Amino acid sequence: MGKNMDKTEMLQKLIDSHERLVFFGGAGVSTESGIPDFRSVDGLYHQKYDVPPETILSHTYFVRHPEEFFRFYREKMLVLDAKPNSAHRTLAALEQAGRLTAVVTQNIDGLHQAAGSRNVYELHGSIHRNYCMKCGAFYDGAYIQSTEGVPRCSRCQGIIKPDVVLYEEPLDQDVMEQAVRAIEQADLMIVGGTSLAVYPAAGLLRYFHGDALVVLNRSATPVDGNADLLIEEPIGQVLARIKVREL
Numbered sequence: 001m002g003k004n005m006d007k008t009e010m011l012q013k014l015i016d017s018h019e020r021l022v023f024f025g026g027a028g029v030s031t032e033s034g035i036p037d038f039r040s041v042d043g044l045y046h047q048k049y050d051v052p053p054e055t056i057l058s059h060t061y062f063v064r065h066p067e068e069f070f071r072f073y074r075e076k077m078l079v080l081d082a083k084p085n086s087a088h089r090t091l092a093a094l095e096q097a098g099r100l101t102a103v104v105t106q107n108i109d110g111l112h113q114a115a116g117s118r119n120v121y122e123l124h125g126s127i128h129r130n131y132c133m134k135c136g137a138f139y140d141g142a143y144i145q146s147t148e149g150v151p152r153c154s155r156c157q158g159i160i161k162p163d164v165v166l167y168e169e170p171l172d173q174d175v176m177e178q179a180v181r182a183i184e185q186a187d188l189m190i191v192g193g194t195s196l197a198v199y200p201a202a203g204l205l206r207y208f209h210g211d212a213l214v215v216l217n218r219s220a221t222p223v224d225g226n227a228d229l230l231i232e233e234p235i236g237q238v239l240a241r242i243k244v245r246e247l
Contacts, residue, residue: 007231008241014212014229018188019247021099023091024205025235026106028193028217032085032236035109036076037193058167066150066159073144073162077108078127080141084115086240087192092116098247102182106194106201108164121179123171123201125164134158171200183207192216192235196223 015021027037053072055061062069084092092115094100102119103112110128112120130139132153139160144151151160165171183189187210194217196202205223215227216235224230231238 007229008238010229011214011216011231011238012242014188014214015094015099015242016245018211019099020101020185020187020210021094022102022104022182022186022189022208023100024104024183024189024191024194025087026192026194026196026198029087029105029235030082030085030107030109030111031193032087032234033082033109033111035079035082035111054167059169062161062166070144070150077162077164078141078145079109080127080145082109082111084111086236088112088115088117090239090242090244093244094242095119097244099244101186102179104179104182104204106198119182121175121182123165123175123179123204125162125172127162127164129163130160131163132156132158133161176200176204179204180207184209186210188212188214190214190216191221191223191227192239194221195219196221 031037056069056072088111091100091103091112095117102121103117104121104123105112106124108122108124108127110126128141130141130144131137132155135153135156135158137153137155139151144160144162152158153160183204184207186208189208189210191205191214196205212228213223213226214229214231215221215224216231216238218232218234
């Protein structure tokens with residue numbers, strides 16, 4: 001326990017001594033809110049499906065088998081009742097205190113915004129935004145959940161597609177550029193709840209040239225060797241111990 005407390009104190013000192021913190025996070029940030037991740041031992045990719053999740057969540061599969069895509073999407077991806085946990089709440093408080101400049105997330109659950117974070121760059125989109133592929137009409141996540149089969153636009157009967165980046169699809173260029181700018185200007189970067197296995201998102205870390213890199217993840221990541229502080233604990237538990245001080 002003492003060792004963990006020491007690391008928490010080190011993290012506290014780093015946060016207190018910097019004023020342009022950027023947080024880069026992944027699925028592990030939301031597991032404590034009850035949303036399963038993908039790559040851990042009991043994650044989605046290790047469960048048995050007739051078709052692998054990576055295939056179902058591809059653009060090709062969406063186009064060819066929209067009914068099967070939406071069956072999986074509603075069951076596994078469209079989590080609308082999850083609540084923010086300590087990690088989301090602490091990060092939102094750090095932004096409000098003037099210490100955190102941006103959250104860059106690979107998550108699509110919208111929990112950072114639900115906790116009060118404002119400057120959030122969603123690299124892989126959001127389950128809360130859905131658009132008709134024909135006329136562009138907007139629909140929220142609840143609408144998708146209320147439909148059966150392939151959701152259709154009430155105006156033109158076009159297929160409604162979640163604003164989620166599928167495999168084979170490019171990331172939004174504007175979001176990427178804004179995330180890069182925030183990372184380039186950061187003096188402290190905390191990477192949390194991500195195995196850094198998904199590119200191009202994971203490649204954004206190369207734009208960080210600030211003072212200190214913190215890695216807060218339960219399993220090993222490719223940047224552990226470059227970290228000034230490495231904490232292998234559940235991220236919500238660690239950030240719950242952080243005192244947020246106004247800048």
